[in-house]
Amino acid sequence: MANTDEKLQKIAKDLLEGGEVSLVIGYTKGSIPQRMRPVFITKAQDASRLSFSCYAVQDLAVFLKKPEVKKFGKIGIVVKGCDEKAINALIQEYQLLRDDIKIIGMECNGIIRQNLADKGEAAVSETTVYDKCLICNEHTPVLYDYLVPSENQKLNLSGNIKPYAKIEELDSMSAEDKSAFWKKEFDKCLKCYACRQACPLCYCSRCIVEKNMPQWIDTNIEETGNAQWNLIRAYHLSGRCIGCGECERACPVNIPLMLINEKMARDTYSLFGNKSGLDINAKPVFGVFSESDFNEFIK
Template identity: 30%
Template sequence: MDWYKDMAEENFQPKIVAFVCRWCTYTGADLAGMSRLQYPPNTKVIMLPCSGRIDINFVLRAFMQGADGVLVSGCHPGDCHYNEGNYRARRRWTLLRDLLDTLGFDLRRLKLAWISAAEGNKWAQTVTDFTKEITELGPYTELHELCDCVESPLAPEAAIAAKMAFTEAKPAEDALLKTVQQAFSEEKVAKVLGWRSRPTLKRTSPDWFESAEELKDLAAPPAGVNVVRLCDEPVLANEPKLGVIARPRELASLNVLTQEHALNPEQVTVFELDADGKYLRTGTLRELSGEVAQKFPEGQVVGHSAETMQKLAEFMQKPRAERFAFWKEVSQHCLHCYACRQACPICHCKKCYVDKNQPQWFPTAADGMGNFSWLIVRAFHLAGRCIGCGACQTACPADIPLNMLNATLAKSALDNFSYQAGVNPEVPPLQADFSQKDQETFII
């Protein structure tokens, strides 16, 4: 314990929060106490029913409210009292660590462990080692300074101006127009989702068309917008004959909604376009959903452009502190307008977690803590679900490079779990599933 006394003399007492499952680690900690094992007293233990219950927001909140280190621990794989809670947690931690790494978070400050009820010694040793490591690292000043920041300056003027530029709508292709008109006249569809030209606004925006007459306003798809955003629950629940004009990105989005049981693939007629908006064919979503992977260049993570993946690879070559400084700078421009959420085809929860205020887990102010939390929570909520359409970044008035965070999680899903969002509507969503073989090299 000498090292600890030496450090204590320098007046730094690390604040460590440990989230532990009640059945294994908490009982292990109890055993350490009953066995009178000595270890540093800096760790505050918070007991949860299962490691599967340890939400990333608990971890973030602990860091953002002053913790210098966070320890998360549960039962060993195979020992979970709910059978699979720790397997599910392990998958989430893998994704979270990769996201935090891109954001330049200091991963040495987040320790993950399996400690059983019989491992009082392991608990005491883990807490001792971790306290020593955090003491050597010192206070987590860069994060705490970010969280103390209350300013939220606007994004650079040029970025805002580019976002405000008007684009003239182009009329829809004849072949597509005729096909959709015919589907209406044969009563195969009652509502069709496509792009409406709005000449006075000099805009093209997603909209529902409810008759063949309305199709006079049908426009060609613009870049950067995903019409599936309008597939919300009331429409899906109440209309059995829907049509969607879909490029590969929309098709992938519909597949994710199918996986999440938000729609019935027999209910949707797809008017399929290629990536450039050229009409290809018509079929039910069930018939067309299986070929999404082939619609993107070989080797590309579905939807996420080769350019974004390249940018991410180059960004990850930078030192951690530089990555953190980059996100600190860009995140301060966030307005908390939630345009990114509104533009996303996959964000379809009835009530968004961040809008809940009883209890309010999410800091909603547009300040350092609120902005950084939003970057993490938004991206992580879409881990294994985002199909990389880029609509969120297009919508962001502050020009925050959200695509890079989305691509991080897409890469993590592919590298760690061989999973690509939106490719196969028949498999469970990434975070609703687990494998006993999922890797865990980062867990002690």
């Protein structure tokens, strides 16, 4: 019986051979066993390079915003459930046509944290995977054209591990203490914009931080500008972030960006009942107005 990689490779090969897509974006084995890296396949005979494992950490949907990729027209892409939600959000926001994409969904039971993978960790468990995997509802992607089943065992959750526990801790703090916590984190920011580059939903051709007539955000690396940048980016992603975690993984100074994103996602859900990237036919939450919307802030 074909294993995961063989099934994946056959789907990609058939898509390329049949001319249904001219590019397949997927993962291939890295130069060390615990690493995978993105690969761009344009010839059917190269489909054998495709692979998938619990080290396939990158959200490949980020490449869909690149002009070099868009020029291929019809594209096949290998996605985990969390990353697939980015495709749905891009379709919702008219950045992508459903007919232009073939989604090769991977059943996924968790991705091992990169710092542990680098030390040789090979077992998917509640102590080795990312927080997002512990609250995952999309082990099977919500939308796909092809589905490749997982060979890994399902995560066995004991309930003793609390993902994103710091959010509850922050919620219980005074405004001053919360502000001090975030000031300390944002003070580390280098304004490298790796978080933006890694995000599949940061696709503006000219980011607000690069606009200087007027200058909305102080681009200096200092207290006010750092807070402005991180808070404005968080607001721009609120109701849109699909929780892939790539911004936090890209941050060279380890600012816990997922705490902000997850907090915004929880608040958007409790206020508007919205979860990003689950339905390509739903309108983006901040793109619609309802009289019953939460509006305490303008009273």
